Amino acid sequence: MNYSQTFKIEPAGEREIVMTRVFNASADLVFDALTDPKLVKRWLLGPPGWSMPVCEIDLKVGGKYRYVWRNEDGREMAMGGTYREIVRHDRIVNTEKFDEAWYPGEALITTTLVEKDGDTTLTQTMLMVSRQARDEVLKSGMETGVSVSYDRLDEVLKSSAPPNQIKIHS
């Protein structure tokens, strides 16, 4: 299986965005990689040039976590939240808020791990505080269709020929 091709982002209901991905590992390993600061720092890095100097996780209900990313050029980005539910190797519910949020309010993140035949499906549901916030995130191109549309639009904008058939909507 090509695991990178199992990556999906799609809307659900009015205020949710669901991200899924299959990993070739047991649920307990994936759970550790998601919750052990030493391990999180190794993969949750974003685009090239960013590192994660701060990764604090107090893994208990009511416990807080805080992530800070730093770019080589000095820029910083940070977010954090509180754990609402923790079921080891199975399920995590936490709030999420960026220090400089580009969508209103905070989001509630539910992460579930389902292991089958040695693979684990990670499903991360992001529940936005409002439908508007959800739409803003989605229209930002997280949906493949929209992202592809934007790509096409970008191509057209780069070319000097008059654009004819562009679809910006999904």
Next chain:
Amino acid sequence: MVVDYLGATFAALSDPTRRSIVDRLTSGPATVNELAAPFSISQQAVSKHLAYLESACLIERRRAGRQNFCALRPDAIREVAKWAEGYRQVWEKNFHRLDVLLEEMKKQKQHKPKLKR
């Protein structure tokens, strides 16, 4: 802040009517009347959408004689396109790194079956 700027852009594009308007403008400048024609909403409502798009720097208004034209500001759209593609790629890269890490963890586990968690 780049983030605020993008936030305004996304909010502007979160509405289907506004996306249609932007879509229409990709084939060239148009008057308010022309933009309003495909919609069953009032010209006043369309003007409101145009004001929103203008405040988000997605479009600009130009005057030619007695006519008021609306035109896209490609720099704003290009910024959105860049960011949107970036977001997906960020998660693809994150998950790819997680794949690599999990492989390493599996190997360690084989060597040390009672790995402390």
